[in-house]
Amino acid sequence: MTRAKISKLELVFPPVSNQEAVWFRDVPEVEEILRQSDFYIIGGRPEIKLSDFQRDDEEATLSFDVSVEGGPSDHVLLRIKDLPGIEEADPDNLYIELGPKFVRFWDGPVKQDGSEVLEWFTTEKLLWSRAHEWPGIEGLDRHAELAVYDLLYVGIAKTGDSFDRLIDKGHHARTAILANEPQRFPGARVSDETYLFLFRTESLVMQTFEPEHDFQDSDFEDNLDRKQVVADAEKAFVSMLKPDYNKVRFARYPKGSDGLYGAGFLRYGYLVNEDVTFNTAHGRVRGARDPQGFISNAADFIFVDGDDVRLMVSGVDFPTQPSRTP
Numbered sequence: 169m170t171r172a173k174i175s176k177l178e179l180v181f182p183p184v185s186n187q188e189a190v191w192f193r194d195v196p197e198v199e200e201i202l203r204q205s206d207f208y209i210i211g212g213r214p215e216i217k218l219s220d221f222q223r224d225d226e227e228a229t230l231s232f233d234v235s236v237e238g239g240p241s242d243h244v245l246l247r248i249k250d251l252p253g254i255e256e257a258d259p260d261n262l263y264i265e266l267g268p269k270f271v272r273f274w275d276g277p278v279k280q281d282g283s284e285v286l287e288w289f290t291t292e293k294l295l296w297s298r299a300h301e302w303p304g305i306e307g308l309d310r311h312a313e314l315a316v317y318d319l320l321y322v323g324i325a326k327t328g329d330s331f332d333r334l335i336d337k338g339h340h341a342r343t344a345i346l347a348n349e350p351q352r353f354p355g356a357r358v359s360d361e362t363y364l365f366l367f368r369t370e371s372l373v374m375q376t377f378e379p380e381h382d383f384q385d386s387d388f389e390d391n392l393d394r395k396q397v398v399a400d401a402e403k404a405f406v407s408m409l410k411p412d413y414n415k416v417r418f419a420r421y422p423k424g425s426d427g428l429y430g431a432g433f434l435r436y437g438y439l440v441n442e443d444v445t446f447n448t449a450h451g452r453v454r455g456a457r458d459p460q461g462f463i464s465n466a467a468d469f470i471f472v473d474g475d476d477v478r479l480m481v482s483g484v485d486f487p488t489q490p491s492r493t494p
Contacts, residue, residue, distance in 0.1 A: 170434045174463060175397055176441035177367040177455075180204045182296035183211075183315075183444075186346065186362040189335050205330035205366035207398050210345060210413070211317030211446060214238055214353040215360050216291035217268045230264065230271070234294065234308060237353035242310040244294070248273065250304030253287040262286075292363065299443035301459050312443040312456075317363060319446035319453075320345055321413040324402045326395065330366045341413045365444070369397050372463075392431060400427030401438050404470045408479050410450040422472045437471040437480075439463065451479055 181201050184192060192198045214237040221232045228248045235241035248254055254273055265272040270290050276283030298311040321341040325333040334342065345362055352361045406414045407421040422429045428436050440455025456466035466488050469480040482488045
């Protein structure tokens with residue numbers, strides 16, 4: 169019998185800026201979701217700004233431009249009645265709050281007693297929702313091009329979860345980044361140009377058997393502690409990409425006592441199952457999302473075969489298949 173394992177990194181919540189993380193920390197519903205993560209990335213990118221809002225009440229649409237400061241831009245149209253959380257709302261009692269970094273839809277006068285937010289988009293949630301093909305979002309075809317970040321730090325929660333490790337308690341790398349990173353665009357705050365990505369790992373195990381194999385129930389049991397997968401994923405990304413704020417670079421990877429080395433897998437690897445890209449001076453890893461949740465050939469792949477580790481680049485080391493139908 170031979171075994172192989174592929175693990176996808178999937179966001180449990182849309183990326184949030186450092187400033188937004190402070191606000192969301194005190195929202196119990198968001199905290200519950202963020203606690204599903206134990207692998208996280210800190211990235212940097214100029215802010216995205218929303219502008220040129222155009223509302224069509226007859227068609228119940230809202231359109232606007234989406235632009236990275238000093239970078240690419242695109243246009244999006246929201247069909248308001250088709251958005252999750254709004255499709256059953258009373259259109260006569262729908263209020264819209266607009267800003268350069270958010271859109272909120274209310275069921276009454278904005279921020280008044282008794283009014284509640286039906287749906288909302290920060291800039292990063294808008295990109296994430298488009299990548300996940302939410303109903304009611306049209307255009308924004310360049311969302312993956314806008315979701316390109318400098319990879320600053322990769323970390324895990326060896327015990328507990330990412331909320332405790334990264335958000336609720338003081339985190340050394342997050343503090344160092346806020347203290348040392350330069351502005352990426354004039355007039356911006358570093359806190360607004362620093363983004364937190366909270367992931368969970370989803371793994372697929374593949375096994376092959378010889379024809380004469382005597383099958384046992386244990387052949388189909390995965391007794392591996394999920395924290396082993398998370399620990400190994402951290403070492404894989406750090407050793408390949410060497411983020412500036414990771415002081416330990418795991419030069420001996422894939423060897424290690426708390427990962428997958430020696431755990432019975434002939435081969436294993438990792439990919440980011442989201443339409444985001446992370447850059448460092450030592451390499452780039454591009455994620456890609458398949459709408460049906462399958463593994464996408466448009467994503468780069470960190471591949472471990474025995475003692476050999478490679479960053480397999482989509483379109484170079486293997487054929488690229490679109491992550492969605494054009």
